[in-house]
Amino acid sequence: MVVAFKQRLRNVSKSKWLLFMTLPGMMFLFIFNYIPMFGLLIAFKDYKYSQGILGSKWVGFDNFKFLFATEDVWRVTFNTLLLNGLFIICGLVFSVALALLMYEVKNRVLSMFYQSTYFLPYLLSWVLVGYFAYAMFTTEGFANQIMSWFGLESISWYTSPEYWPFILVLVSIWKTAGYTSIIYLAGMLGINTEYYEAAKLDGASKWQQVISITLPLLMPVITIMLLLQIGKIFYADFGLFYNVTRDSGMLYSTTDVIDTYVFRMLRKIGDFGMASAAGFYQAIVGFVLVFISNLIVRKVDKDSALF
Incomplete structure (x- = not known):
């Protein structure tokens, strides 16, 4: 044990400058991720500004009881799970498809142009995207103009909730698919080209190469991305x-x-107490989902699990 401890000290000494470089990131995580966890106490208190977190009255699980007694919490929970589930599934399909298309572009200049073009929407703020969407779906917007060209009746989009799950999925894919596709593209670029050359000699088509080579070798990256998204x-x-x-x-x-x-x-x-209780509820369920998903992945493929 003493020998192992001395060996660890030597390893730390050799890597001291690398560890020092991680200090800003560790401080950032500690200040903005760990210290705010103290605020979880608000979920169990009747929070008052004048009394502060510690001085406010302890009410136990009363905030949670009030939160789950309302019908709204079940509606918003269902909407959150449904829409985020659609974002994860549709985003994965479109991102991988986009990465496959970019992988086939062999011209370096065109490849950089396409990557920059697809990545650009990710840099736009949601406020700006919201105005784009409003211009598209307002009563006199572009969507209704296109429908009028085909002889269809205009739709009052902002008073028709049944269309919005599809609209939100499309907007989310437009904004984020370019960013996530670059991650998958990086995974594809790491695949040994000899696999594709051997497949071509055997007469495999492009689609067969994707199914038999690209997707199986990309699966660890896809699994990690899915686990991270399920956690959120x-x-x-x-x-x-x-x-x-x-x-x-x-x-x-x-x-x-x-x-x-x-x-x-x-x-x-x-109501800070009830709002904090809802946030605590999100965190606990997110942790449980990640743990269960990772457990399932470990049963199927241990090397693809996060932990």
């Missing part, structure tokens, strides 16, 4: 659901999620 399945993208829908009350039945619900609670009634 209870955390909706607030900018997407608030700005693109313009917080329209007519759309709440299909677009209201936990994050927008908590925001409205804070803005309208200022």
